[in-house]
Amino acid sequence: MRPSNRRRVAACCWAAGAQYFAAELVTAAGWRDPAYDWARNFVSDLGARTAGVNEGRVVSSPRHAVMNVSFVTLGVLTPAGAWLFAPYVPHRGWRRVAVGLAGVHGLGIAGVGLQPTEPGVGEMRRAVHYFAAACAIGGGNLLLLAASVGLAPTRRRQSVLTGVVGAVASAASATMLLSDVRHPGIVERIAGWPVTLWTTATGIVVLLEDLAEQAAD
Numbered sequence: 077m078r079p080s081n082r083r084r085v086a087a088c089c090w091a092a093g094a095q096y097f098a099a100e101l102v103t104a105a106g107w108r109d110p111a112y113d114w115a116r117n118f119v120s121d122l123g124a125r126t127a128g129v130n131e132g133r134v135v136s137s138p139r140h141a142v143m144n145v146s147f148v149t150l151g152v153l154t155p156a157g158a159w160l161f162a163p164y165v166p167h168r169g170w171r172r173v174a175v176g177l178a179g180v181h182g183l184g185i186a187g188v189g190l191q192p193t194e195p196g197v198g199e200m201r202r203a204v205h206y207f208a209a210a211c212a213i214g215g216g217n218l219l220l221l222a223a224s225v226g227l228a229p230t231r232r233r234q235s236v237l238t239g240v241v242g243a244v245a246s247a248a249s250a251t252m253l254l255s256d257v258r259h260p261g262i263v264e265r266i267a268g269w270p271v272t273l274w275t276t277a278t279g280i281v282v283l284l285e286d287l288a289e290q291a292a293d
Contacts, residue, residue, distance in 0.1 A: 082160050084286055089157030090279030092149070093272045099146030106139035115259040119268065120193055120209065123147065128195030135194065147189025151212075154275055155182035158219075170226035177219040181271065184211030213264075216271030217246045223274075238274065245270040 103122040104112040112122070117133060122143040127136040137143070158178030165171040187208025191201055220242030227235035248267035257263045 080286075083164065083282065086157045086160030087279040087282035087286070089153040089160065090275040091283055092153050093276035093279065096146050096150045096272055096276075099142050103137060103139045103143040106142075107136055108138075109136060110134050112137075113261065115261050117261050118264055119261070120188060120205070123189060123192040124194035125192055126194050126196060130193065130195045140192070144189040144192060148186045150272065151182040151184070151186025151189065153182075154185070154272075155179045157275065157279065165226050167226060167229070170222060173222045174219060174226060177215050177222055179215075180211050181215030181219055184208045184213070184215055188212055213245075213249055213268045216268065217242055217249055220245060220271055220274060241270045241274060 100119065100122060104114070117135070121130065121133060121135045122137050123140050124130060124135040124137045125140050125144075128134070155175070155178040158175050162171045162175050165174060185208075188205060191205045191208065193202050193205040197205075220238055224235050224239030224242055227238060245267050248263050251257060252260065252263055252267060
């Protein structure tokens with residue numbers, strides 16, 4: 077694959093992360109009784125295939141397939157984009173770290189979609205779901221921090237911004253693990269959304285740069 081094409085395909089993989097946020101909105105809008113509570117419901121509740129009480133929360137997600145397909149799609153495209161972007165990372169060591177963490181993150185997200193947590197699910201399957209969620213969020217947080225270090229030699233401002241975002245996401249993850257939070261839906265999104273926002277924004281910026289270069293030619 078030509079370098080320019082590789083970069084463009086990588087950017088498309090990451091820019092497609094926008095579908096994840098659209099899927100959350102569409103799936104949440106399908107809840108009727110009760111309505112989806114963005115502050116108290118977890119993202120995973122959107123993927124529950126059966127209605128009822130799940131860990132003390134009433135869940136009813138008739139559009140669960142939209143969310144679960146979105147999880148799996150994001151889980152495939154994020155590491156694919158990282159692998160395609162890898163040659164553009166100057167330091168080979170950080171290149172391998174970033175691709176590896178993107179893989180952990182992607183497998184985790186796909187696992188969340190393939191094994192939802194829902195009313196009536198067995199303890200083993202519930203454990204698989206939470207392990208996948210830990211990989212998705214933890215791998216994403218570490219990917220941001222690794223990207224910050226990798227960007228430092230060539231893109232100082234982007235490195236600092238990425239590091240700050242990664243630190244905030246990691247702090248939110250630690251808060252969820254170490255204490256009972258009043259609004260878990262909000263804290264979970266502060267922990268989990270940043271890496272997808274970052275990859276999506278990166279993909280869009282790269283695509284816009286390519287379009288600008290084409291227009292200049």
